[in-house]
Amino acid sequence: MKVRLKGTMKLGRSTYRFKSNVAISDCFTVVGKKEGQGPLSIYFDMVIEDEYAGQKSWELAEGKLLNIAITKLVQRAGEKPDNIDLILSGDLLNQLSSSHFAARDLDIPFIGIYGACSTFALSVGLASLFVDSGFAKNVIAATSSHFCSAEKQFRYPLELGTQRPPTSQWTVTGAAAFLIKQEDSSQSPKITHFTVGRILDFGIKDPNNMGAAMAPAAFDTIMRHFSDTKRSFDYYDMIITGDLGYVGRKLLDELFKKEGIRFSSELFDCGILMFDPETQNTGAGASGCAASACVFGGYLYKLLRERTFEKILIVPTGALMSQSTALLGESIPVIAHALAIEIV
Amino acid sequence: MNIKDKKVCEYLALVKANEPKTNSFKNCILAFLIGGAICDVGQAFLNLYSSFFPKDEAQVLTSITMIFLGAFLTGVGVYDKIGAFAGAGSIVPITGFANSIVSPAIEYKKEGFVFGVGSKMFLIAGPVLVYGISTSILVGLLYYLVKVFPGI
Numbered sequence: 176m177k178v179r180l181k182g183t184m185k186l187g188r189s190t191y192r193f194k195s196n197v198a199i200s201d202c203f204t205v206v207g208k209k210e211g212q213g214p215l216s217i218y219f220d221m222v223i224e225d226e227y228a229g230q231k232s233w234e235l236a237e238g239k240l241l242n243i244a245i246t247k248l249v250q251r252a253g254e255k256p257d258n259i260d261l262i263l264s265g266d267l268l269n270q271l272s273s274s275h276f277a278a279r280d281l282d283i284p285f286i287g288i289y290g291a292c293s294t295f296a297l298s299v300g301l302a303s304l305f306v307d308s309g310f311a312k313n314v315i316a317a318t319s320s321h322f323c324s325a326e327k328q329f330r331y332p333l334e335l336g337t338q339r340p341p342t343s344q345w346t347v348t349g350a351a352a353f354l355i356k357q358e359d360s361s362q363s364p365k366i367t368h369f370t371v372g373r374i375l376d377f378g379i380k381d382p383n384n385m386g387a388a389m390a391p392a393a394f395d396t397i398m399r400h401f402s403d404t405k406r407s408f409d410y411y412d413m414i415i416t417g418d419l420g421y422v423g424r425k426l427l428d429e430l431f432k433k434e435g436i437r438f439s440s441e442l443f444d445c446g447i448l449m450f451d452p453e454t455q456n457t458g459a460g461a462s463g464c465a466a467s468a469c470v471f472g473g474y475l476y477k478l479l480r481e482r483t484f485e486k487i488l489i490v491p492t493g494a495l496m497s498q499s500t501a502l503l504g505e506s507i508p509v510i511a512h513a514l515a516i517e518i519v
Numbered sequence: 520m521n522i523k524d525k526k527v528c529e530y531l532a533l534v535k536a537n538e539p540k541t542n543s544f545k546n547c548i549l550a551f552l553i554g555g556a557i558c559d560v561g562q563a564f565l566n567l568y569s570s571f572f573p574k575d576e577a578q579v580l581t582s583i584t585m586i587f588l589g590a591f592l593t594g595v596g597v598y599d600k601i602g603a604f605a606g607a608g609s610i611v612p613i614t615g616f617a618n619s620i621v622s623p624a625i626e627y628k629k630e631g632f633v634f635g636v637g638s639k640m641f642l643i644a645g646p647v648l649v650y651g652i653s654t655s656i657l658v659g660l661l662y663y664l665v666k667v668f669p670g671i
């Protein structure tokens with residue numbers, strides 16, 4: 176057996192290798208009604224049909240979903256809230272409103288992070304750094320998004336009668352929380368590598384075409400992950416991107432084809448897995464922080480535990496626009512972070 | 520052109536080639552049919568009111584009725600579904616204007632009656648009002664000048 180030493184090691188320009196057994200010990204996913212009717216419905220831990228979740232505004236409703244995900248996770252893991260060293264959380268709203276609402280009753284040290292739809296990888300990756308370095312024992316990484324609060328902030332009022340362009344994506348209503356800690360048993364999937372992305376901008380200005388904006392970021396981060404780790408393209412059982420949707424996934428395929436790169440496994444995308452576009456009218460697929468977080472937490476995490484897959488690379492992407500950057504006519508800066516999650 | 524610009528241009532071309540197409544023909548037909556149907560409803564009200572009121576009053580009453588219907592259907596959550604289906608067909612008639620004012624009013628009611636409903640109600644309709652009224656002043660001025668100086 177290999178002796179594992181504590182401490183993170185940096186590989187290449189941007190990949191961090193975790194030397195201790197940093198595991199996703201448990202996770203909890205909460206989704207809304209539409210997600211609960213989708214193809215992955217049976218995998219989520221909880222479906223809340225009321226889009227207000229008993230609250231009086233969309234922002235509070237999103238905060239409530241996140242709060243439920245975190246408190247239920249702590250309960251199920253059998254931990255006392257006092258034993259949780261840190262929460263790392265983020266969402267799409269201005270000033271991370273829903274994360275802050277979710278955490279204000281929890282009394283746990285908190286760091287808010289913003290990575291748009293890439294927040295899932297960012298929070299889990301940073302949590303792993305805290306755990307691997309030994310500064311924290313139990314860290315919760317969490318994220319949320321809500322269709323209604325995102326529409327209100329980024330697009331139009333819900334009741335406005337507009338047509339959605341075919342490239343537009345449907346923000347997932349949901350929240351997911353992950354408990355990151357050191358664990359020696361091989362039961363829990365381990366986070367072995369975290370590749371930090373860089374900001375790219377390929378000149379896409381249309382905020383209704385985020386898939387096209389984000390595809391180059393996914394490509395760049397995947398390529399850098401492989402060059403940093405010197406792993407072969409066949410190493411992973413599954414490579415899964417965050418929320419590129421149908422449009423972005425096709426473009427990512429084209430980008431790999433242009434470089435002549437072939438993977439032994441098919442590329443998957445959380446934004447495609449979440450909804451059924453035929454019956455659910457979701458356009459180019461799902462988006463939002465909860466898209467990759469809930470598809471991973473609900474579905475892929477269980478597949479990893481059942482050992483259907485043993486090595487996956489998940490690459491959530493984020494389109495970092497705001498209402499004002501779109502109006503200023505600026506193109507959309509994008510980012511992608513990658514997490515290698517393996518059974519070891 | 521440097522390498523970065525070249526890469527951006529190449530990528531934008533790739534995006535254009537892979538873009539899902541909007542079915543403009545189908546959208547035009549639907550907009551024509553639904554928009555026409557909304558206008559038919561308006562015409563029916565105009566015919567009805569014309570038998571009781573003089574022409575100009577009947578026209579005002581028709582507009583009021585259509586605005587009420589647009590606002591009502593927005594309030595009960597139906598107009599956005601018509602809009603997703605009809606596109607410009609439900610935006611162009613006066614009911615669409617009612618929808619564009621009532622939908623932000625509903626959305627921002629939670630932010631209070633002054634800074635929520637009061638100021639954000641014109642979020643979508645505001646530009647239409649500003650440029651609509653400005654244009655009508657310009658056209659009115661032109662009309663006046665032509666009337667005063669028929670020679671030009």
